[in-house]
Amino acid sequence: MSLAELICPAGTPAALRTAVDAGADAVYCGFQDATNARNFPGLNFTPAELAEAVAYAHARGTKVLLALNTYPPAGKVDLWRQAADTGARLGVDAFIVADMGVADYIARTHPGTRLHLSVQAAASSPEAIRYYCAHFGVKRVVLPRILTIPEIRQIRKEIPCEIETFIFGNHGLMVEGRCSLTNYLTGQSTNMDGVCSPASDVEYKRHEDGSMSSQLAGFTIDCFGADEKAGYPTICKGRYTAPHRPEGYYAFEEPISLNLSKLLPELIDAGVHAFKIEGRQRSKSYVRGVVTAFRKAVDDIRAGRPADMADLVALTEGQKQTQGAFETKKWR
Amino acid sequence: MTLNATVSQKSPLPGRGIAERLACAVVQPVLSRVVRRIASRHSSLFARLGPHQSTDFLIDPIELPFALHLRPDPQDLVLRAVPRDAAPRAGATIRGRFMLLLELIDSEEDGDAAFFSRDLEVSGDTEAVVRLRNALDDVDGSIAEETAAMFGRPGRAILSRLRRSYIPS
Amino acid sequence: MTKLTLGPIAYHWPAEMRRDFYTRIADEAPVDEVYLGEVICSKRAPFQEADLPATIERLERAGKTVILSSLAEVMLTRERKATADLAALEAPEIEINNAAGLFARGKRPHRIGPFMNAYNEVTIAWMASQGATHVSLPAEMPAPAIAAAAGAARDLGLGVEVQVFGRASLAVSARCYHARAHGRTKDNCQFVCENDDDGMPLRTTDNRPILRVNGIQTQSESYVDLLPETARLIEVGVTHLRLMPQAADMVAVASAFRGVVDGTHDLLEAEAGLHQACGGNSFSNGFYHGEAGYRRISRAAAG
Numbered sequence: 001m002s003l004a005e006l007i008c009p010a011g012t013p014a015a016l017r018t019a020v021d022a023g024a025d026a027v028y029c030g031f032q033d034a035t036n037a038r039n040f041p042g043l044n045f046t047p048a049e050l051a052e053a054v055a056y057a058h059a060r061g062t063k064v065l066l067a068l069n070t071y072p073p074a075g076k077v078d079l080w081r082q083a084a085d086t087g088a089r090l091g092v093d094a095f096i097v098a099d100m101g102v103a104d105y106i107a108r109t110h111p112g113t114r115l116h117l118s119v120q121a122a123a124s125s126p127e128a129i130r131y132y133c134a135h136f137g138v139k140r141v142v143l144p145r146i147l148t149i150p151e152i153r154q155i156r157k158e159i160p161c162e163i164e165t166f167i168f169g170n171h172g173l174m175v176e177g178r179c180s181l182t183n184y185l186t187g188q189s190t191n192m193d194g195v196c197s198p199a200s201d202v203e204y205k206r207h208e209d210g211s212m213s214s215q216l217a218g219f220t221i222d223c224f225g226a227d228e229k230a231g232y233p234t235i236c237k238g239r240y241t242a243p244h245r246p247e248g249y250y251a252f253e254e255p256i257s258l259n260l261s262k263l264l265p266e267l268i269d270a271g272v273h274a275f276k277i278e279g280r281q282r283s284k285s286y287v288r289g290v291v292t293a294f295r296k297a298v299d300d301i302r303a304g305r306p307a308d309m310a311d312l313v314a315l316t317e318g319q320k321q322t323q324g325a326f327e328t329k330k331w332r
Numbered sequence: 333m334t335l336n337a338t339v340s341q342k343s344p345l346p347g348r349g350i351a352e353r354l355a356c357a358v359v360q361p362v363l364s365r366v367v368r369r370i371a372s373r374h375s376s377l378f379a380r381l382g383p384h385q386s387t388d389f390l391i392d393p394i395e396l397p398f399a400l401h402l403r404p405d406p407q408d409l410v411l412r413a414v415p416r417d418a419a420p421r422a423g424a425t426i427r428g429r430f431m432l433l434l435e436l437i438d439s440e441e442d443g444d445a446a447f448f449s450r451d452l453e454v455s456g457d458t459e460a461v462v463r464l465r466n467a468l469d470d471v472d473g474s475i476a477e478e479t480a481a482m483f484g485r486p487g488r489a490i491l492s493r494l495r496r497s498y499i500p501s
Numbered sequence: 502m503t504k505l506t507l508g509p510i511a512y513h514w515p516a517e518m519r520r521d522f523y524t525r526i527a528d529e530a531p532v533d534e535v536y537l538g539e540v541i542c543s544k545r546a547p548f549q550e551a552d553l554p555a556t557i558e559r560l561e562r563a564g565k566t567v568i569l570s571s572l573a574e575v576m577l578t579r580e581r582k583a584t585a586d587l588a589a590l591e592a593p594e595i596e597i598n599n600a601a602g603l604f605a606r607g608k609r610p611h612r613i614g615p616f617m618n619a620y621n622e623v624t625i626a627w628m629a630s631q632g633a634t635h636v637s638l639p640a641e642m643p644a645p646a647i648a649a650a651a652g653a654a655r656d657l658g659l660g661v662e663v664q665v666f667g668r669a670s671l672a673v674s675a676r677c678y679h680a681r682a683h684g685r686t687k688d689n690c691q692f693v694c695e696n697d698d699d700g701m702p703l704r705t706t707d708n709r710p711i712l713r714v715n716g717i718q719t720q721s722e723s724y725v726d727l728l729p730e731t732a733r734l735i736e737v738g739v740t741h742l743r744l745m746p747q748a749a750d751m752v753a754v755a756s757a758f759r760g761v762v763d764g765t766h767d768l769l770e771a772e773a774g775l776h777q778a779c780g781g782n783s784f785s786n787g788f789y790h791g792e793a794g795y796r797r798i799s800r801a802a803a804g
Contacts, residue, residue: 011466011469012380012466012469012470013470014439014469014470014471014472015469015470017472040462040466041382041459041462041463041466042380042381042382042462042463042464042465042466042467043380043466071618071620071621071624072620072621072623073620073621073642073643073645073646073649073650074620074621074622074625074642074646074647074648074649074650074653075621075622075645075646075648075649076621076646077621077622077623098618099618099620099621099623099624100624100627100628101621101622101623101624101625101626101627102623102624104623104624104627105623121600123600124574124575124576124675125575125576125580125581125599125601126581127575127581127584127585127600127601127604127605128575128599128600128601128603128604130604131600131601131603131604132600134604135631144675146576146674146675146676147576151576173674173676174672174673174674174719175574175672175673175674175675177618178573178616178618178672178673179671179672180639180640180641180669180670180671180672180788180794181671181672181712181719183641183788183793183794184641184669184671184712184721184787184788184793184794184795185711185793185794185795186793187787187791187792187793187794187796189641191618191620191639191641192620192641192642192646198459199458199459199461199462200457200458200459202458202459203458204453204454204455204458205455206453206455212450212453217793219705219709219711220705220706220707220709221705222706223706224450226450228450229448229449229450230447230448230449230450231448232444235712236672238705239706240703240704240705240706240711240712241703241704241705241706241708242682242701242702242703242704242714243701243702244682244683245682248706249682251678251681251682251703251712251714252674252676252678252681252719253676255448281444282442282444283436283439283441283442283443283444283465283469284439284469285439285440285441285442285445286442286444286445289442314445314449315442315444315445316445316448317444317448318448319448319449325675329686329687329688330686330688331675331676331686332675332676332677332686332687332688
């Protein structure tokens with residue numbers, strides 16, 4: 001049986017301590033700049049904060065993974081190199097990378113530190129994964145959320161590295177690392193700047209009838225009725241009209257979160273080494289609730305008990321949850 | 333620090349809003365002490381606010397007789413109770429039940445979840461709200477507990493009674 | 502000498518429309534290189550494979566260089582096999598759009614497609630060390646990054662390509678949004694995407710055009726138009742200018758770019774001809790200018 005490590009989000013030092021205390025096997029975090037894909041206002045770590053965080057986590061047997069998972073635009077690669085050097089100096093346990101140039105730099109400069117392949121690299125076949133393993137010594141791949149469990153099982157048989165899958169949180173619809181939707185409307189890039197629907201471009205408007213509309217850079221993304229649950233103002237969760245759908249519909253996906261709590265035994269059996277919880281942009285309260293629940297579930301499964309999982313639906317987007325592609329090909 | 337809570341920008345109709353203004357006057361000395369204390373104990377909070385240290389936030393607990401005006405500027409910190417009809421023009425407004433707002437400040441509740449469930453309403457500069465949320469979320473311990481502790485046993489008693497009487501809907 | 506290229510058709514055009522299109526391109530379009538092959542959806546591939554040898558022959562006879570492009574998304578067995586088969590070809594040249602293709606190709610020469618995220622000089626140098634001869638930059642790159650990447654690629658002896666016309670690819674997914682719009686799944690799509698030869702338009706609920714759906718791909722509503730920026734692109738070392746096939750008069754589009762590149766057309770005149778060839782579509786160059794991609798920055802404002 002695989003280790004089923006629990007990989008938990010940390011947007012701030014306090015959230016990191018919360019995740020460690022709640023039983024995370026590893027936490028992942030990033031610096032306060034474009035080098036990671038959650039470059040959100042007021043979030044993330046200064047080098048000094050990361051140093052303290054590494055000390056706190058290591059003292060409790062928890063690993064720290066540093067996300068360097070964006071794509072440096074030409075002329076700005078030094079920022080990513082410096083972030084990698086700083087991370088190595090502070091003793092992080094692994095780098096999570098997507099860009100081949102960044103991977104190559106770390107593999108040459110810091111060969112002692114593990115490389116994990118970010119979901120942002122969109123490696124969804126054994127061949128793609130083997131490419132990164134062969135050339136950069138990648139030790140673990142974070143799989144895109146588009147594969148069924150039988151497909152994951154098949155991939156596991158054909159690759160020389162560990163597998164990490166998302167089990168809870170934002171249900172990304174687009175292939176990560178290949179999405180310029182935000183840049184198209186706002187001028188800020190997910191790949192190059194680490195932003196997705198930046199708060200500076202988001203506006204919520206409350207209407208007389210109690211409904212609320214969300215806008216991104218002046219484009220209406222959705223309008224929630226007075227009694228409707230809301231979601232993030234992301235373009236891929238917006239409501240639009242099409243020639244055949246004049247009534248307006250969720251063209252890509254409705255506001256919903258991924259929750260694979262019921263599939264954990266199957267995922268372990270398929271050879272998944274690590275379970276990732278999404279949500280560096282969320283609060284300590286979310287981290288505490290989700291990590292505690294999954295810690296207990298994984299411990300139950302390891303001990304051969306049926307997992308007794310807390311209900312997490314209150315924390316989900318739109319207060320709805322799905323097993324997405326993991327459950328059925330019909331999701332596609 | 334602005335201590336004068338009863339200065340009104342708009343002249344209210346005679347007889348209206350007197351209770352609100354009285355409530356503001358009563359609560360203001362407490363707020364002033366609270367905000368000074370929090371600021372001195374959690375100075376790292378200001379770095380996460382970045383350019384929004386000078387933003388005027390209106391925190392609007394729907395069931396209280398007044399709203400709170402917060403300007404988290406370390407050089408000129410403002411937290412004052414304001415009658416709703418005299419509230420300043422805010423860069424960002426955060427509206428919800430008082431107990432929910434308190435729990436958000438203390439990270440007992442998740443802000444995104446409260447937003448998804450529509451219990452929390454946000455308007456104005458969204459980035460300002462996100463920064464404030466992230467800054468407060470990085471504060472260890474409970475700001476509510478700290479505040480209550482400032483008033484000794486009576487303070488703690490009031491907080492725990494408030495919590496007991498609060499039934500999430 | 503700057504080359505004009507015609508990118509692979511992103512849409513599921515009916516076979517006859519496709520045949521007519523390439524016949525006309527061979528006969529009339531002043532483009533130097535043509536990319537063929539299904540990049541977006543592996544289910545569509547069989548429909549064009551039958552015609553492929555004849556199309557290649559026809560284009561080469563007209564003096565065009567043909568390059569075969571690989572799938573952007575590789576997950577299923579048939580997609581893995583298609584990618585491996587393409588990587589095994591000796592000729593024509595191939596353009597790779599997924600790391601699975603790089604794995605299969607090894608160090609044999611290949612082009613790097615726009616889905617490969619060649620954003621910077623370090624990545625481009627890595628790719629060159631592994632046999633890449635040519636690199637297409639991502640559509641969202643701003644001018645300073647294009648200049649830095651093009652300079653580095655040119656120093657390594659690589660061709661550098663930038664999309665100068667057509668809808669930008671903004672996202673790909675495992676889910677088919679054409680099928681979803683019609684209440685179907687990807688496995689049961691019945692090729693409903695065939696009905697939208699320029700993508701399925703999405704509007705916001707307050708009726709503002711925003712995006713186009715093309716199967717698993719999401720595209721920009723506006724056509725990228727970098728005709729006014731062409732001279733600058735060439736100056737910084739871009740060697741190939743890519744035109745993406747749209748349901749527009751592509752011969753006229755190619756002629757407009759050819760005229761400006763060769764200096765035989767006045768820019769304003771060429772721009773007018775280009776816009777006329779595209780009916781009522783909107784145009785954008787925001788990505789190039791570091792602004793929101795949908796925006797159109799005028800030359801005066803851009804300086």
